[in-house]
Amino acid sequence: MIKAFRVCFILLLTVLILSGCHKNRGPKRAEPVELMGVEELYQKGETLIKKHRTQTARKYFEQITLREDAGEYKEKAEVAIADSYFAEKNIEAYAEAISRYQSFLAFHSMHPLAPYCQYKIGLCYFKEIDRPDRDISPAIYSRDVFKKLIENYPNSEYVADAKEKLTEVNNILAAHEIYIGDFYLKNSHPKSAKSRYEVVLRDFPDYWNIPLVYFRIAEADIMDQNFEEAKQFLQKVIESAPESKRAKEASQLISSIEKKEIKNNRIESKKLESPEKEKIKKEESSTKEKKKRWWMFWRK
Numbered sequence: 001m002i003k004a005f006r007v008c009f010i011l012l013l014t015v016l017i018l019s020g021c022h023k024n025r026g027p028k029r030a031e032p033v034e035l036m037g038v039e040e041l042y043q044k045g046e047t048l049i050k051k052h053r054t055q056t057a058r059k060y061f062e063q064i065t066l067r068e069d070a071g072e073y074k075e076k077a078e079v080a081i082a083d084s085y086f087a088e089k090n091i092e093a094y095a096e097a098i099s100r101y102q103s104f105l106a107f108h109s110m111h112p113l114a115p116y117c118q119y120k121i122g123l124c125y126f127k128e129i130d131r132p133d134r135d136i137s138p139a140i141y142s143r144d145v146f147k148k149l150i151e152n153y154p155n156s157e158y159v160a161d162a163k164e165k166l167t168e169v170n171n172i173l174a175a176h177e178i179y180i181g182d183f184y185l186k187n188s189h190p191k192s193a194k195s196r197y198e199v200v201l202r203d204f205p206d207y208w209n210i211p212l213v214y215f216r217i218a219e220a221d222i223m224d225q226n227f228e229e230a231k232q233f234l235q236k237v238i239e240s241a242p243e244s245k246r247a248k249e250a251s252q253l254i255s256s257i258e259k260k261e262i263k264n265n266r267i268e269s270k271k272l273e274s275p276e277k278e279k280i281k282k283e284e285s286s287t288k289e290k291k292k293r294w295w296m297f298w299r300k
Helices: 002-025 038-050 054-066 073-086 091-107 114-127 137-152 159-186 190-203 210-223 227-240 245-258 294-298
Strands: none
Touching (some): 038 073, 091 114, 114 137, 159 210, 210 245, 227 245
């Protein structure tokens, strides 16, 4: 009897201890917390981007994309995530931003934010552009994207700026062709040089320094003993820039060709300049001007 009583007592005590432990280990009751609305989440994310806290901003935007009640903010948050990468301003981040913008366009090509995404893809590539004598792949991609924006979304507010940047990109691509042409001409390969200069005339007719291209072609023709063709291009230099120093040089070369003073495929006392390099005369003054390199004229 006593033994049975002890067993019951032990069992009762065990139950009380276990129930007490369970009660202590259970979750504490907290005051109910009101969920943050999607609009507030979006605004907080935007504020964090402005403060350059892009990683934290993405957490807010990602919450929106998972919400069933996100509505129009879901698409806006997807674009904002891409914007947060764009704001980091480095090659890796630009690549991620491009991927995010492209993904959005793949599913929402007619969305009101589609022109913006197309524009930002072009900007990502534009930011990666280096000098014309370096890798021009970003310039090519940027050109293609801006063209697509202009063609597909002609009424977009981003078209005007895209056209301006497209002009700059085309000048860089033209300068790249001139750079290669100059290399060939300097190393006595006039035919290869001329083919590069002709690319500029064909693909970039609005290039800002077309008289230079005419002059380079004339130099290549003279080196190749195509004197009559050289005279035609030298005449174009005179017609397109009659008051320029290059026009005077062109007139002198025409005169030399007609007098048959050019021999041995050489233009005497003529040196190739770096393409687009501006000669800044050193003037005696108290203020010193920084000398711009030729490739810097396309960077705003």
